[in-house]
Each structure stands twice: as C-alpha cells, then as structure tokens.
Amino acid sequence: MEMSDLKKKDVESLVALAKELRESLRTIRFEGAGSRARDVKQAKALRRDVARIETELSVRRLAPKAE
Numbered sequence: 001m002e003m004s005d006l007k008k009k010d011v012e013s014l015v016a017l018a019k020e021l022r023e024s025l026r027t028i029r030f031e032g033a034g035s036r037a038r039d040v041k042q043a044k045a046l047r048r049d050v051a052r053i054e055t056e057l058s059v060r061r062l063a064p065k066a067e
Helices: 003-008 011-033 040-066
Strands: none
Touching: 003 040, 011 040
C-alpha cells in the first residue's frame, strides 16, 4: 500500500482499514502459534501497512494545530 493511496482516503476509511489489517495480522500470529506454516513476509507487510496508516492519521490530527 502506497502513501499516495492513503492520502486520498478519508479518516473513517483509514481507521476501518487499520482495524481490518490488525485483525489479519492477529490471525496470522495465531496460525503461527498453532504450528501452521506462515508467511513471514505477509506479516511484515501488514505491520508496515498499519504503521503507514497510523502515520497518516497522526499527520492529519496534527495538521490543523500547526496552522
């Protein structure tokens, strides 16, 4: 997921997307604990996507205060 894609979305959709990605990440973690084969790259990508979303949300929260 690119930052340019995230900048086009509104706050509500970003929050919903972050929640969905966190749930996917949680599912991957529990599958790994159950000795299933897991894709480590997918978990890494999900963590990074969540971080990108959180970064964009914090930028939007701080932007009005700076003006």
